[in-house]
Amino acid sequence: MAGWLPRILSGLGCVLFMALSWAPLAAWVAAAPAGDVMEGIRLAVPDARRGQVLLETVLYAAGSSALAVMIGAGGAAYCWRCSTPLAGGASAAAVAALPFPAYLHALAWLPVFAALPSRGAGWITAGWVQGLALSPMAFLLVRTSLERMDARWIDAARVFGPDRRLLARVLTPTLGGAALAAFSMAFLLTAGDPAVASLFSRNAFAMEIFADFSATHDAARALWLSTPLILVGLVALEPLRRYWPNIAQRPGGNRSMQPLAGVPYLAAGAVLTVLPVLMLLVAVLRQSWPPRAFWAAVPLSGRDALTSAGSAAAAGLIALPVSLLAGRVVWRASKLGWWWMTAPLAAPGALAGAGLIWLWNRELWWTPYGTFWMLPLAALARYLPVGILVAAAWRSRLDPALLEAAAVLGPPWQAFVKVEVPLAAPGAVVGAVAVFALALAELPATLLISPPGSGTLSLRIYNYLHYGASSSVAALSLCLMAGAGLAACIAWRIWRRLA
Amino acid sequence: MIELSGIRKTLGGRRVLDGVDLRVAAGECVVLTGDSGAGKSTLLRIVAGLEAAEDGHVKLRGVDVATMAPHERRLGVQFQESALWPHLTLEENVAFSGKAAKGRALQCLERAGLRELAGRRPGDVSGGEARRAALARALAAQCDILLLDEPLTQLQPAARLEMAAWIREEQRAAGAACLWVAHDAEEAALLTPRIYVLAGGRLTERESVER
Structure with a gap:
C-alpha cells in the first residue's frame, strides 16, 4: 500500500504554507504589471540617496548581527553542558530574553545614551541595541549546535592544553557554522525591521518602503522599492541554508563537564541581555512605591494586551500543524525546496503588510481586511518559516533508525501516526511557540495592517516611545516581556525535556 | 526463502559489497561476520528495503522485492541500535x-x-x-524471515545464551530463514554451522563449526 496519508498531509502543509507565507508576497508580484514597468525599474535601482540608505542598512544589520554572534556564541561556548548555577542562570536568562523586542532594549538604553555628548543618536547605538537584542537567539542556536559534541572530545582536549586552546582548536571550528547561521538569521531579522534605527533617528531602508506605501498605498511601488533589500536578504539566506544543518545535529551525549574558564565573559553577556528588565524595573519603581504606574498602565492597555496575546496565540496555533507537516518536507528538501521554504524571511516586514493589504482589501464574500485576523496573518507571513525551520531541525535530530524501524514493522499510515508524528511533534510545538513569541512583538507589518480598534501592545509601546520613556511605557513593556519570556521558557523546557 | 544475487553497493566512494550471492532456506540460519565497516549491516538493510543495491537482486519467498516497500516484505528485524521508539x-x-x-x-x-x-x-x-x-x-510477529543485527551485544553472558536459545526456538517454530549479523566469531559459534565472512565486499563461507 502506498503511503498516501503522509504524502497528502505533507502536501496540505505545503499548500497552507504557500497560502500563509507566500501569498502576501506573491500578491505584489501580481500587482506589479499593473503599474508602469519603467517606473518600477527606476524605483528598483536605488538612486544616490537610497543607495546610501541601503549601504547603511546593510552595514547596520551586519554590525549588529556580528555583535549578537560574538556575545551569543561566546556565552554558549562557555556555559555549554555546565551544571553550575551561573551557567544555568545564563541559559535561563537567554531563553527568557529571546523574544524581547529590540525596541524594548532601546527603551532600556535610552537613559544611558542620553548622557552621551551625541545624545545616543546614530547607527552605532542602534546597532549596539539591536545586537544585544539578538544575542540570546545566537546563544541558543550555537548552544544547540554544541550539543552534538561528545563531552569526551572536550575532556581529551583539556588533558592536552589550556581552555583557550580548546576554544580555538576544538570548539570554534565546531561552532563556526552555527555562528554563521545565527549571523544570517540575525541579519535577516534586522535588515527588514526599521524600528530600532528610527528610534535612534536613523533611516533604515525598510522605513523607506513603509513611508512610501503609507503615502501612496501602491503595493507595486512597494515591491519595486523592496527589490534591493530582498536581493540582499536572499544572499544572507545562503549561510543559513548551508549551516543550518550544523544546528540540527543529533545530540552527542548529555554528560555534564567542568566549567570552562571565562566566567566574567559569560556574566557580562548575561547582564547585558537581561539589562532591559532591570532598567525597566528601575523606571517603574523610581516613580513611586508601590508602583502606581504599573497598576495604572495595565488597565489602560488591557485591550491591546488581549489583542496581542490573542493574535499571537492564533498565529502559534495555525503554525503548529503547518510546521509539523511542512517541516517534514523541508527536512528532506533539495536546495531549491529549502529556498522556497525560507525565502519569505528575506522580505521586509512592511512589504508583507503591504502585500496583505493588496491581497485582502477588496470586495469578497468575506475578507480578513479590517479585522483582528490581519494580525495573525501578518505574523504568519513573516515568521512561519522560522517555525518550519525549528520543526525541521528537530526532525533531523531524530534517530533515523526509529523511523526505519517503523517503516519495516508497520504500514506507512501507522508509522506516520504512531511514530513519526509523536516524535516530530515536540519540534513543531517549539516552532509554534517561537512563532507566538515573535508575533507578540511584531511591529513593521502591524504598523500597516493594524485594524481600527485592534491595536497591539507593541504598537502602543512603540508609539509611546516616540514621546520619550516614561514609567507607563516601562510598565507596559514589562507586561510584554513577561508574556513573551514565559512563552520562550515553556518552549525551551519542552525542547530540553524531550531532546 | 532469502536469495541474494550479485549485490553491489558503494558507500563513501568505497565498494562495500561487490557481487554478494547468498541463499538462506526456510528453517535455516546463516551468520554473517566480518570487520567493522565490512558492509554486514548494509547488506541487512538492503534485504530489509531500507537501502537500494546498485546492482543485483533480492528475492524473498521466491519473489523479487525490488519495488516492495519495507513493511510489505513482512520481516522480523532487530536493528543494531535497538531503535525502540x-x-x-x-x-x-x-x-x-x-x-x-x-x-x-x-x-x-x-x-x-x-x-x-x-x-x-x-x-x-x-x-x-x-x-x-x-x-x-x-x-513477536513470528515472521518467516528474520534479520538480526548483532542481537546479543550489550547482554550479560548468561543472558546471551538464553536469548540465543530463544531465537533458535522461535526460528525453528516458525520455520524461518534467519540472517544474523555477528561481530565476533564466538557469538556466531553459538548459533549455526553456516558462517560467512564478509571481507573486501565479498562473502566467503567459513569452515563449518561443529557445536
Missing part, C-alpha cells in the same frame, strides 16, 4: 507490527525477562533490557 512503552513497541504481535507482546516480553517492565518506556530501562525488548519486537 522512546514515546511508546516496551509493550507498545513490541506490539507495533500488527495483530499477531499484539497478541504475543506480553508473552514475548515475559520470555525476554521483561514482563514487569512492559509499561515502562525505553528511556527508563537499561541498555541490556532495551536490547532484549528490541529482540522481542523482532520475534
Whole structure:
C-alpha cells in the first residue's frame, strides 16, 4: 500500500504554507504589471540617496548581527553542558530574553545614551541595541549546535592544553557554522525591521518602503522599492541554508563537564541581555512605591494586551500543524525546496503588510481586511518559516533508525501516526511557540495592517516611545516581556525535556 | 526463502559489497561476520528495503522485492541500535507490527525477562533490557524471515545464551530463514554451522563449526 496519508498531509502543509507565507508576497508580484514597468525599474535601482540608505542598512544589520554572534556564541561556548548555577542562570536568562523586542532594549538604553555628548543618536547605538537584542537567539542556536559534541572530545582536549586552546582548536571550528547561521538569521531579522534605527533617528531602508506605501498605498511601488533589500536578504539566506544543518545535529551525549574558564565573559553577556528588565524595573519603581504606574498602565492597555496575546496565540496555533507537516518536507528538501521554504524571511516586514493589504482589501464574500485576523496573518507571513525551520531541525535530530524501524514493522499510515508524528511533534510545538513569541512583538507589518480598534501592545509601546520613556511605557513593556519570556521558557523546557 | 544475487553497493566512494550471492532456506540460519565497516549491516538493510543495491537482486519467498516497500516484505528485524521508539512503552513497541504481535507482546516480553517492565518506556530501562525488548519486537510477529543485527551485544553472558536459545526456538517454530549479523566469531559459534565472512565486499563461507 502506498503511503498516501503522509504524502497528502505533507502536501496540505505545503499548500497552507504557500497560502500563509507566500501569498502576501506573491500578491505584489501580481500587482506589479499593473503599474508602469519603467517606473518600477527606476524605483528598483536605488538612486544616490537610497543607495546610501541601503549601504547603511546593510552595514547596520551586519554590525549588529556580528555583535549578537560574538556575545551569543561566546556565552554558549562557555556555559555549554555546565551544571553550575551561573551557567544555568545564563541559559535561563537567554531563553527568557529571546523574544524581547529590540525596541524594548532601546527603551532600556535610552537613559544611558542620553548622557552621551551625541545624545545616543546614530547607527552605532542602534546597532549596539539591536545586537544585544539578538544575542540570546545566537546563544541558543550555537548552544544547540554544541550539543552534538561528545563531552569526551572536550575532556581529551583539556588533558592536552589550556581552555583557550580548546576554544580555538576544538570548539570554534565546531561552532563556526552555527555562528554563521545565527549571523544570517540575525541579519535577516534586522535588515527588514526599521524600528530600532528610527528610534535612534536613523533611516533604515525598510522605513523607506513603509513611508512610501503609507503615502501612496501602491503595493507595486512597494515591491519595486523592496527589490534591493530582498536581493540582499536572499544572499544572507545562503549561510543559513548551508549551516543550518550544523544546528540540527543529533545530540552527542548529555554528560555534564567542568566549567570552562571565562566566567566574567559569560556574566557580562548575561547582564547585558537581561539589562532591559532591570532598567525597566528601575523606571517603574523610581516613580513611586508601590508602583502606581504599573497598576495604572495595565488597565489602560488591557485591550491591546488581549489583542496581542490573542493574535499571537492564533498565529502559534495555525503554525503548529503547518510546521509539523511542512517541516517534514523541508527536512528532506533539495536546495531549491529549502529556498522556497525560507525565502519569505528575506522580505521586509512592511512589504508583507503591504502585500496583505493588496491581497485582502477588496470586495469578497468575506475578507480578513479590517479585522483582528490581519494580525495573525501578518505574523504568519513573516515568521512561519522560522517555525518550519525549528520543526525541521528537530526532525533531523531524530534517530533515523526509529523511523526505519517503523517503516519495516508497520504500514506507512501507522508509522506516520504512531511514530513519526509523536516524535516530530515536540519540534513543531517549539516552532509554534517561537512563532507566538515573535508575533507578540511584531511591529513593521502591524504598523500597516493594524485594524481600527485592534491595536497591539507593541504598537502602543512603540508609539509611546516616540514621546520619550516614561514609567507607563516601562510598565507596559514589562507586561510584554513577561508574556513573551514565559512563552520562550515553556518552549525551551519542552525542547530540553524531550531532546 | 532469502536469495541474494550479485549485490553491489558503494558507500563513501568505497565498494562495500561487490557481487554478494547468498541463499538462506526456510528453517535455516546463516551468520554473517566480518570487520567493522565490512558492509554486514548494509547488506541487512538492503534485504530489509531500507537501502537500494546498485546492482543485483533480492528475492524473498521466491519473489523479487525490488519495488516492495519495507513493511510489505513482512520481516522480523532487530536493528543494531535497538531503535525502540522512546514515546511508546516496551509493550507498545513490541506490539507495533500488527495483530499477531499484539497478541504475543506480553508473552514475548515475559520470555525476554521483561514482563514487569512492559509499561515502562525505553528511556527508563537499561541498555541490556532495551536490547532484549528490541529482540522481542523482532520475534513477536513470528515472521518467516528474520534479520538480526548483532542481537546479543550489550547482554550479560548468561543472558546471551538464553536469548540465543530463544531465537533458535522461535526460528525453528516458525520455520524461518534467519540472517544474523555477528561481530565476533564466538557469538556466531553459538548459533549455526553456516558462517560467512564478509571481507573486501565479498562473502566467503567459513569452515563449518561443529557445536
